[in-house]
Amino acid sequence: MTNARLGEALRVLGLDDTATRVYLTLLERAPAPLDTVAAAAGVSGAELATAYGVLVEAGLASAAEEGGETVAPVPPAAGLEVLARHRAAEVEESRIAVSGAFESFRRQRLAAYNDHLVEVVTGEAIGPRIRQAWASAREQIRQFESPPYFPLAAATHDALATLARGVTQRVVYSRESLEHPGRLEEVIEPCVKAGEQARVLPSVPVKLVIIDEAYALVSLSIKEADVHNTMLVVQPCGLLSALMALFELSWQNALPFRGRATLPGGLPPADRRLLWLLAAGAGDDVIARELGISRRTLFRRLQVLMARLGAANRFQMALQAQRSGWL
Template identity: 40%
Template structure:
């Protein structure tokens, strides 16, 4: 028998005594409350009470003409009921904790609007960002631009979220894409894992919206020098406006990854070059991001222009868009 079963049963809502009765019944089969009391060295009324609880939730059934005996039954329905009950209890506890915290905030700042907007400063910023992102359930919308409160490297939290089905749509600023370390360790792995990415010369604000129910607004370069803080925005007209701002920018931004209509004969390097052409970064920046020389980039651009029948990088990017590559 699984040694961890008593702990698992307690997690589902059984008391230690009820779990002990159930495990004893699994070993002995059909028995009575007095028989269980004798085996466990309990008072008969205690065994009778626990057995009655197991019968009540469907983990045991009564037998015999007088119903004094019981035996364990298929636990599927009962365990489903217990798990749903525990989920409901956890949700109620979650709501109670949130309500208690909001009452506390109102008592400290009765005239403030912290139910809608919270200011986080200093050392608590990175922890709050990670806390909110780990709790994302369905979708994340983001304007990505330096500076970063979390070191500008890999984002394992996003990768885990993508793996469990959370959708990410990110609009990068050109300055984010031009950062070779950030492009290589963060942007590329996230796109490869399913992130939908686009780019603009600049983004209007540093913003992330989680599940359309909470947003984080960070400071720009200039603001961060004066006030290192972020705003946590909860459901309100402000949150709706920020979400609308993202959707408007998303529609006008340039995709950073190619569609499945790109010719399969293109070399991987050519695909990477096409991905970066639309970002607006310079040829020198593209060469640096790809780890190739300026001359190698020019030679590959000539090859792509020849294939597309174009003569400039702008015409090449336009051709890629019109032909559904991007």
């Protein structure tokens, strides 16, 4: 190894210029008195003592006292190996320290960031936050709806106003929503008539409203929404992505609901509504109440529909109604 390359290696390993110059001179002149090496290297006094002390501490030279004592370097292969190991140990300690500092910094920043990923809203603050969410929608609202309902008088008005602004609304209703007194006639059907895309499942996993892809309002469970009166606001994160995927999967499996619109084939709106309530899983008492008829009248109309569709039971009637474009 040339002196130039060796000097560069020593600097990389942490020796300063003076100590490097003394060591290179020591390799050329040793064994020799220390003052001879110092004179050749162009150093003396305190500067020499400091530089030679660095070499001894690094394992590159044997210890020597000031004066004319003969000194010699540690063989370069052994000396540089020791120095390299020392330097590697120092670098590893530095890496661990930096890694620990960064991890601490990351935890602090992530903790601060996580404070904003999920916001807990309770009590009287829920109503205004729900209305703010509907007003902030720009492209699409996706919703799971099921009782119990938060007492928000303007909820239907807000939904209709959002539809009027051209915002797409897709709602998956639970069967309980259709059975809740007055909900179908006063809330669901007016929204469907205004352009809401509605579907029905026997049940929904959570009460959920997704605003565009910006954030979601969600309760931990339907029962807890009633007991604890608590709502979560979920900002963009893995949880929000999971909620959106859950909605899309449920939407695909849900039965479309079209309200009171006229069906092809001349089916009266009342019979169409009967079929949809039946297909959604509503019980006979609920269907009779929603249609404003008695159970006896309901059974008679069901018999007429089954005969018209050539069905022997309600299940066959639902299949034939779907094939005929009535559902």
